[in-house]
Amino acid sequence: MNLNFLLAELGPEMIAVFIPVIALCIPIVAVLTKHQQRMAELLHGSQGVNVEETHRMRNELNQLRDLVAQQTIALDDLRSSMRSFEMNASQTVVESSTRDLQNRLGS
Numbered sequence: 001m002n003l004n005f006l007l008a009e010l011g012p013e014m015i016a017v018f019i020p021v022i023a024l025c026i027p028i029v030a031v032l033t034k035h036q037q038r039m040a041e042l043l044h045g046s047q048g049v050n051v052e053e054t055h056r057m058r059n060e061l062n063q064l065r066d067l068v069a070q071q072t073i074a075l076d077d078l079r080s081s082m083r084s085f086e087m088n089a090s091q092t093v094v095e096s097s098t099r100d101l102q103n104r105l106g107s
Contacts, residue, residue: 010018
């Protein structure tokens with residue numbers, strides 16, 4: 001009853017304006033509904049998350065972490081070796097310089 005009264009009040013001119021507006025709203029509502037469904041699928045993971053792919057990627061990530069840890073240890077060992085080599089080399093230079101100086105002084 002209320003709807004009939006509202007339509008009667010609008011008049012034929014206003015109804016003629018509303019028909020194209022309503023016709024244009026239908027596809028917009030359909031697009032928004034489809035978008036909402038896609039977003040819900042993404043959020044809830046209903047697009048069929050591939051369990052094997054996830055497992056494979058986790059294994060690969062773990063392998064990369066192990067490789068980084070091994071390389072870090074190797075770099076630390078290399079630094080330690082270089083430090084000890086530099087210390088030995090500088091000590092050898094000091095000792096040879098001391099011997100050379102003693103030989104020159106005739107001690």
